[in-house]
Amino acid sequence: MKKLAWLPLLLVALSCANRSYQINGIYSAPDGTEVYLIDSPASDTLGVTTVSGEKFTFSGTVKNPTYVYVGQGRERIHIILEPGVVTADINERIGYGTPMVDAYQDFHRKFYGYTRDQKDLKVALADSVVRANPSNLVGALALEDLYHVDKERFIELFDVVGPEVKDFYLVQSVYKDYSLLQATAPGMPFTDYLVPGGNPDGSDVRLSDYVGKGKFILLDHWASWCGPCKREMPYIKKTWEAFHGNRFDVVSIAISDKRENTLEALSQLDMPWNQILDGGKIPQGLYGISTIPHLILFGPDGTILARGLRGEDIYTAVESVLASR
Numbered sequence: 621m622k623k624l625a626w627l628p629l630l631l632v633a634l635s636c637a638n639r640s641y642q643i644n645g646i647y648s649a650p651d652g653t654e655v656y657l658i659d660s661p662a663s664d665t666l667g668v669t670t671v672s673g674e675k676f677t678f679s680g681t682v683k684n685p686t687y688v689y690v691g692q693g694r695e696r697i698h699i700i701l702e703p704g705v706v707t708a709d710i711n712e713r714i715g716y717g718t719p720m721v722d723a724y725q726d727f728h729r730k731f732y733g734y735t736r737d738q739k740d741l742k743v744a745l746a747d748s749v750v751r752a753n754p755s756n757l758v759g760a761l762a763l764e765d766l767y768h769v770d771k772e773r774f775i776e777l778f779d780v781v782g783p784e785v786k787d788f789y790l791v792q793s794v795y796k797d798y799s800l801l802q803a804t805a806p807g808m809p810f811t812d813y814l815v816p817g818g819n820p821d822g823s824d825v826r827l828s829d830y831v832g833k834g835k836f837i838l839l840d841h842w843a844s845w846c847g848p849c850k851r852e853m854p855y856i857k858k859t860w861e862a863f864h865g866n867r868f869d870v871v872s873i874a875i876s877d878k879r880e881n882t883l884e885a886l887s888q889l890d891m892p893w894n895q896i897l898d899g900g901k902i903p904q905g906l907y908g909i910s911t912i913p914h915l916i917l918f919g920p921d922g923t924i925l926a927r928g929l930r931g932e933d934i935y936t937a938v939e940s941v942l943a944s945r
Contacts, residue, residue, distance in 0.1 A: 645676040647710040661789045743770045755782035767794040800908030810922040818896045832922030836868040841914040843877040844885035849913040859935045875899040
């Protein structure tokens with residue numbers, strides 16, 4: 621029987637064709653504007669093209685579905701790159717056209733369409749999507765979204781999903797945050813850290829310069845660019861004015877902020893208590909802080925008493941611990 625030498629080549633060609641993708645982009649930017657296709661987990665550039673008539677195109681092959689972003693700078697969207705044709709509309713921040721892209725887009729629209737008071741609906745939706753997609757990127761992305769709404773349900777589902785979801789970099793990141801939160805939960809001792817040049821005079825500062833020194837300390841994590849942080853300042857100031865002294869004090873630490881921006885904000889805001897500058901991402905990496913503002917109340921011996929205080933709860937919590945000890 622004559623050997624069909626061309627058959628392996630045909631199978632390879634068919635295999636590549638089955639893995640082909642095309643991204644048809646929409647972006648209201650000047651002709652010639654560069655657009656990037658980036659592998660998010662690996663931070664690898666998969667392609668570069670330019671806008672022409674508010675449109676752009678990427679094409680190629682993909683072995684496995686990959687989480688990517690398309691665009692440049694802050695003008696970008698994230699999509700799941702899989703075989704097929706997908707539309708990436710940067711103007712509207714949406715993608716559609718392939719099964720996984722459509723599935724996650726539908727989930728994302730519903731999940732973030734619920735209000736804060738509809739937490740139960742958010743959790744139920746995420747739970748159902750993760751359980752239906754325990755081994756793919758749709759489930760991984762839904763699980764990461766769930767973490768920010770219900771951490772306990774996140775852990776429950778983390779234990780039942782497959783390794784493809786467990787090992788996804790965003791899921792691993794929030795799982796690490798959860799582990800840090802457990803290690804720095806109320807009742808646990810504080811974790812010390814050094815901020816090089818963190819004092820306003822440029823000298824080094826440690827958290828232990830304030831915490832564990834015999835006072836109750838309210839530690840405020842903030843940044844000059846953070847609007848919600850600034851809205852908490854009146855509550856922090858009210859608490860500081862009422863109680864600061866030999867038993868209680870406040871410390872604010874600027875994180876993920878430029879020193880000059882922090883100093884400018886301090887010159888405009890009324891924050892007369894202790895300041896630590898240039899915190900970078902040091903506290904987040906040790907205390908599992910994913911959003912700011914984030915306030916932590918420490919006892920005189922450094923024990924963590926409360927986390928996540930906001931609004932009037934700040935004053936109430938400090939008043940309560942001072943009255944009870």
